[in-house]
Amino acid sequence: MREVAIAGVGMMKYGRYPDKYVHELGAEAVLEACKDAGISVKDAQLLVSGNLLQARFMVGQRILQQIGQTGIPVVNVANACATGSTAVREAYLAVGAGACDIAVAVGSEQMGKMGLLGGRSDDPYGRGHTTEGHAGSNIMPTVFGQAGVEHMRKYGTTFEQFAKVAYKNHKHSVLNPLAQYQQEFPLEEIMNARMITWPNTLYMCCPTGDGAGAVVLMSADKARQHTSAPVILAASILTSDPWTERDLALADISTLTRMAAQQAYKQAGIGPEDLDLVELHDCFATAELLHYENLGLCGDGEGGRAIDEGWFTYGGKTPVNVSGGLLSRGHPLGATGACGIAEVVWHLRGQAGKRQVEGAKVGLAHVIGMGSACTINIMKR
Amino acid sequence: MREVAIAGVGMMKYGRYPDKYVHELGAEAVLEACKDAGISVKDAQLLVSGNLLQARFMVGQRILQQIGQTGIPVVNVANACATGSTAVREAYLAVGAGACDIAVAVGSEQMGKMGLLGGRSDDPYGRGHTTEGHAGSNIMPTVFGQAGVEHMRKYGTTFEQFAKVAYKNHKHSVLNPLAQYQQEFPLEEIMNARMITWPNTLYMCCPTGDGAGAVVLMSADKARQHTSAPVILAASILTSDPWTERDLALADISTLTRMAAQQAYKQAGIGPEDLDLVELHDCFATAELLHYENLGLCGDGEGGRAIDEGWFTYGGKTPVNVSGGLLSRGHPLGATGACGIAEVVWHLRGQAGKRQVEGAKVGLAHVIGMGSACTINIMKR
Numbered sequence: 001m002r003e004v005a006i007a008g009v010g011m012m013k014y015g016r017y018p019d020k021y022v023h024e025l026g027a028e029a030v031l032e033a034c035k036d037a038g039i040s041v042k043d044a045q046l047l048v049s050g051n052l053l054q055a056r057f058m059v060g061q062r063i064l065q066q067i068g069q070t071g072i073p074v075v076n077v078a079n080a081c082a083t084g085s086t087a088v089r090e091a092y093l094a095v096g097a098g099a100c101d102i103a104v105a106v107g108s109e110q111m112g113k114m115g116l117l118g119g120r121s122d123d124p125y126g127r128g129h130t131t132e133g134h135a136g137s138n139i140m141p142t143v144f145g146q147a148g149v150e151h152m153r154k155y156g157t158t159f160e161q162f163a164k165v166a167y168k169n170h171k172h173s174v175l176n177p178l179a180q181y182q183q184e185f186p187l188e189e190i191m192n193a194r195m196i197t198w199p200n201t202l203y204m205c206c207p208t209g210d211g212a213g214a215v216v217l218m219s220a221d222k223a224r225q226h227t228s229a230p231v232i233l234a235a236s237i238l239t240s241d242p243w244t245e246r247d248l249a250l251a252d253i254s255t256l257t258r259m260a261a262q263q264a265y266k267q268a269g270i271g272p273e274d275l276d277l278v279e280l281h282d283c284f285a286t287a288e289l290l291h292y293e294n295l296g297l298c299g300d301g302e303g304g305r306a307i308d309e310g311w312f313t314y315g316g317k318t319p320v321n322v323s324g325g326l327l328s329r330g331h332p333l334g335a336t337g338a339c340g341i342a343e344v345v346w347h348l349r350g351q352a353g354k355r356q357v358e359g360a361k362v363g364l365a366h367v368i369g370m371g372s373a374c375t376i377n378i379m380k381r
Numbered sequence: 382m383r384e385v386a387i388a389g390v391g392m393m394k395y396g397r398y399p400d401k402y403v404h405e406l407g408a409e410a411v412l413e414a415c416k417d418a419g420i421s422v423k424d425a426q427l428l429v430s431g432n433l434l435q436a437r438f439m440v441g442q443r444i445l446q447q448i449g450q451t452g453i454p455v456v457n458v459a460n461a462c463a464t465g466s467t468a469v470r471e472a473y474l475a476v477g478a479g480a481c482d483i484a485v486a487v488g489s490e491q492m493g494k495m496g497l498l499g500g501r502s503d504d505p506y507g508r509g510h511t512t513e514g515h516a517g518s519n520i521m522p523t524v525f526g527q528a529g530v531e532h533m534r535k536y537g538t539t540f541e542q543f544a545k546v547a548y549k550n551h552k553h554s555v556l557n558p559l560a561q562y563q564q565e566f567p568l569e570e571i572m573n574a575r576m577i578t579w580p581n582t583l584y585m586c587c588p589t590g591d592g593a594g595a596v597v598l599m600s601a602d603k604a605r606q607h608t609s610a611p612v613i614l615a616a617s618i619l620t621s622d623p624w625t626e627r628d629l630a631l632a633d634i635s636t637l638t639r640m641a642a643q644q645a646y647k648q649a650g651i652g653p654e655d656l657d658l659v660e661l662h663d664c665f666a667t668a669e670l671l672h673y674e675n676l677g678l679c680g681d682g683e684g685g686r687a688i689d690e691g692w693f694t695y696g697g698k699t700p701v702n703v704s705g706g707l708l709s710r711g712h713p714l715g716a717t718g719a720c721g722i723a724e725v726v727w728h729l730r731g732q733a734g735k736r737q738v739e740g741a742k743v744g745l746a747h748v749i750g751m752g753s754a755c756t757i758n759i760m761k762r
Contacts, residue, residue, distance in 0.1 A: 001478045047621075055436035055459050058624050058752040065623030071640055074621035074754060075467055076459045078436050086456055090471060097382045097478035240428075240455035242446030243439050259452055371439040373455060 001096040005223035005230035006379065008037025008216035009342035014180035014330035017210045018112065022051060023059050025212040026108035027066030029338070033104065033214035034067075038226050041067045044216075045100035047074045050087030050107040051334040063106060078334075080369025081281065082238070083107055084213060085337025085377060091217045092236045101222045107338035108212035140283065140370065141205060145197030147253055148286030152199070155301035157289065159199045163190045164307045165285040166204040166327055172313070173324025175355035180209045180330030204285035206326035213338035215345075231348050235267035235378040243372045253287065256374035257294040257366065264364070264376040265296075272296035275318050276360035277347050279340040281368045282325040292320070295366060319357050322347070340365035341377055348381040382477040386604035386611035387760065389418025389597035390723035395561035395711035398591045399493065403432060404440050406593040407489035408447030410719070414485065414595035415448075419607050422448045425597075426481035428455045431468030431488040432715040444487060459715075461750025462662065463619070464488055465594060466718025466758060472598045473617045482603045488719035489593035521664065521751065522586060526578030528634055529667030533580070536682035538670065540580045544572045545688045546666040547585040547708055553694070554705025556736035561590045561711030585666035587707040594719035596726075612729050616648035616759040624753045634668065637755035638675040638747065645745070645757040646677075653677035656699050657741035658728050660721040662749045663706040673701070676747060700738050703728070721746035722758055729762040 010032025012025055026049065034041050047069070049060030055078035064074055079086035084107020091103035151157045167187045173179040185203055193201040223230035239260045265271055272295060280295065282288035289303040297318050298306040306312065312320040323329045323343040326336065344363035346352040361381055368374040391413025393406055407430065415422050428450070430441030436459035445455055460467035465488020472484035532538045548568045554560040566584055574582040604611035620641045646652055653676060661676065663669035670684040678699050679687040687693065693701040704710045704724040707717065725744035727733040742762055749755040 001480065052437050055457075056433050058459075058461055058754075061461075061621055061624030061753050064621060065625050068623075070622050071620055071637075073619035074460070075471065075619070076436075078439075078457045078459065079455070080439055090456065090474075093471075093474050093478045093480055096480070097474045099382065099474055099477070238454035238456070239452055240442055240445060241451050242449075243442030244446050256452075372442050373439075 002098060003220035004092050004095045004233045005218050005220045006215055006233055006345050007218045007223045007226055007230060008033045009214065009345045010036055011178055011213040011339050011342045012211050013178045014209045014211035014332060017110065022054055022108050022110040023062035023066055025110065025210060026059060026063045026106045029108065029212035029214035030063060030067055030104055030106050033216045037216035039102065039216065041069045043102050044069055044104045045072055046091060046094050046103040047072060048077060048087040048091045048103065048105045049074065050077050050083040050337065051109060052078050052080065052083045053109060053111065053333065059108065079373040080371025081283070081333055082337050082367040082369040082373035082375045083334040084339065085341065085365065085367045085375035086238060086373060088215050088338060088341055088377065089236045089238055089375060092233055095217050095219055101219050103217045104214060105217065105338060106212065106214040107335045109332035109334040110210045111208040111332055141197035141200060143370065144284035144286050145200055147290060148199045151286070151290060155304065157304040160191065161304035161307050162199050162285045162289055163187055163204060165282065165288045166190050168313050169282060169321050169325040169327040170203065172322050172355065173328035176324050176329060179324040179328055180207060181328045200284045200286055204327070206283050206331040209330040209332050211330060211332035211335040211339070213335050213342050215338055215341055229381055231345050232380045233377060234380045235264040235376065237264040237267065237376045239374045241372045253368060254290055254294045256372060257291060257368055260374045260376045261295050264378050268378040270362060270378065274362050275364050277322060277344065277357045277363045278318055278320045278366065279323060279343050280320060280366040282321055282327050283331060285327065288321070288325065291366065322355050322357055337367045337375060340367060344379050348379055383479060384601035385473050385476045385614045386599050386601045387596055387614055387726050388599045388604045388607055388611060389414045390595065390726045391417055392559055392594040392720050392723045393592050394559045395590045395592035395713060398491065403435055403489050403491040404443035404447055406491065406591060407440060407444045407487045410489065410593035410595035411444060411448055411485055411487050414597045418597035420483065420597065422450045424483050425450055425485045426453055427472060427475050427484040428453060429468040429472045429484065429486045430455065430457050431464040431718065432457065432490060433459050433461065433464045434490060434492065434714065440489065460754040461752025462714055463718050463748040463750040463754040463756045464715040465720065466722065466746065466748045466756035467619060467754060469596050469719060469722055469758065470617045470619050470756060473614055476598050476600055482600050484598045485595060486598065486719060487593065487595040488716045490713035490715035491591045492589045492713055522578040522581060524751065525665035525667050526581055528671060529580045532667065532671060536685065538685040541572065542685035542688050543580050543666045543670055544568055544585060546663065546669045547571050549694050550663060550702050550706040550708040551584065553703050553736065554709035557705050557710060560705040560709055561588060562709045581665045581667055587664050587712040590711040590713050592711060592713035592716040592720070594716050594723050596719055596722055610762055612726050613761045614758060615761045616645040616757065618645040618648065618757045620755045622753045634749060635671055635675045637753060638672060638749055641755045641757045642676050645759050649759040651743060651759065655743050656745050658703060658725065658738045658744045659699055659701045659747065660704060660724050661701060661747040663702055663708050664712060666708065669702070669706070672747065703736050703738055718748045718756060721748060725760050729760055
């Protein structure tokens with residue numbers, strides 16, 4: 001397979017855009033990514049669009065209509081929270097295979113204030129929902145709460161340590177003008193906030209929101225014609241497990257991440273010690289702490305101590321979620337995977353403004369969707 | 382890009398399966414295709430699932446749960462009526478790129494008796510619907526009716542000639558045990574049936590239904606280890622145009638097909654005269670006649686004469702839709718693209734039973750989705 005580079009990225013500020021169509025959000029990100037790559041939309045030879053909630057409504061072709069390109073292949077993908085990063089991977093495979101030289105991947109989502117998996121009337125799987133789903137409560141906080149409780153039981157991790165994850169990411173977000181929220185909270189306020197599902201309080205759960213991100217991929221040779229220092233997509237891994245709502249409580253959020261990490265490090269020829277920054281899937285504070293261990297950023301059971309010792313912020317071993325993460329930057333489902341990649345690219349290029357991780361040369365973007373799909377992309381400059 | 386072969390195919394008989402989940406239909410097709418390829422599901426290294434109406438519900442991962450495979454990448458795609466064939470193309474690119482040696486693509490759909498684009502309450506694009514959509518009438522019959530009227534005006538094509546297309550496909554379907562309907566109708570009955578949108582009567586419109594199809598793809602080298610005569614996927618093309626409901630009436634159903642055909646013939650190194658059979662997208666009788674010309678099976682304006690002269694049935698120049706086509710075999714949206722490919726493969730292998738096109742060596746499967754996506758796959762043995 002040919003070497004593939006990321007030549008441009010774009011992202012809309014996350015927020016609420018009730019007056020826009022989701023493809024308008026996507027188009028804005030695509031136009032920005034093309035501008036960033038120094039190409040015209042007419043140069044795009046493939047568009048892969050990731051969108052979860054409106055997946056059947058041909059969001060990609062609607063984006064094509066917005067940006068004014070015609071006649072190219074358009075593929076719509078949906079893969080739970082890993083939708084945007086799955087779009088990037090499909091574009092990566094097409095460029096890698098030589099089917100095209102320039103591909104654009106976009107992830108977009110318009111969530112409004114919807115609840116997650118709340119048993120909507122149009123859900124053909126309503127029959128298969130768990131009791132929790134039928135009762136209208138949210139499944140995700142329960143699953144990720146339980147994962148935290150299990151970590152507490154096994155390793156003695158504390159509520160305060162989990163809260164420190166959220167403290168860190170909210171603090172990071174203050175420097176990111178693209179984040180949905182840019183507000184720091186004192187640790188006590190986070191711990192005293194409304195409990196959603198123990199041990200995650202309100203500020204330890206990601207918000208809902210709208211947004212979009214886009215990535216322009218090129219063969220490395222082509223990218224070198226555009227820039228002297230292209231960012232190389234050194235690994236793009238996707239792993240999935242069987243899925244049914246009935247088994248949700250049994251799903252192990254760590255297994256898929258560990259499997260993907262192992263494959264990604266092998267493909268990129270690096271180890272976790274080589275990473276200068278990581279954007280990982282902190283849908284809940286508990287999840288982030290587990291993923292430190294799943295990605296090998298610290299040893300098993302060491303997540304609590306590592307957050308106490310400041311390993312994962314500026315000046316620490318590996319800054320994690322300097323964007324503010326899902327907890328504060330936000331989590332418009334289909335957009336998340338593309339925007340995590342965009343964030344890493346900005347740092348590798350030294351273009352991350354006030355939140356820049358100095359001298360970053362290697363970065364990793366991780367997403368895990370309950371649904372189930374885990375993507376890991378490793379980028380190098 | 383590596384050469385890619387089709388090593389196995391599977392298809393559920395189309396029909397109505399109200400008591401099954403759509404992923405159960407998909408799993409049945411996958412298991413059949415794996416058996417046909419002589420592999421275990423544990424050999425599958427990638428699953429690409431095409432499903433349109435339940436696209437956001439992770440149908441692929443649910444299929445994984447049914448078949449008992451774990452840990453592999455699963456991608457869900459949606460691309461209007463070309464959903465199943467887009468899944469095949471994504472698998473083709475992954476194998477071609479060398480990301481895996483064995484990939485399974487599956488297309489499935491459960492439509493019940495739904496209307497098409499009838500302005501459902503969960504449609505986020507409800508705001509953008511045309512007057513026709515709001516009034517609850519079907520857009521598709523109107524668009525394809527108008528296309529037929531325009532052909533009549535331009536070339537003098539007659540109502541009877543369009544009806545002969547449906548006569549042919551219904552007649553073909555009698556020999557296909559997998560077809561949703563296996564019933565021949567006298568030409569007069571077709572012409573006297575309830576008019577849906579001039580010039581297409583009820584029997585000149587495809588039915589709704591449930592179904593699934595699957596395709597096992599391998600690197601050609603790998604396939605040759607399994608069989609002495611693998612079917613080579615010589616071209617797999619996807620083209621799309623901008624899309625919005627407002628522009629639907631203006632959409633040219635021919636442009637995308639002609640563009641895809643040109644690219645596909647070039648990639649496969651053949652011309653339309655080399656084709657031994659074609660499965661094309663006869664969602665309406667008018668559409669099939671236009672596609673004879675769009676695919677170069679006859680000259681522009683010659684479609685009416687060619688159907689009069691029997692070019693497109695057994696013993697004619699190029700048998701078209703010997704499966705019964707969408708008109709009679711059926712059209713469960715996401716399944717269609719995969720099953721058209723399966724049909725061609727059976728003929729190239731000499732395994733099409735009573736409906737076998739004798740000595741078939743090269744075949745083409747075409748799908749065009751209003752949404753907009755056109756796929757053409759050319760297979761050789």
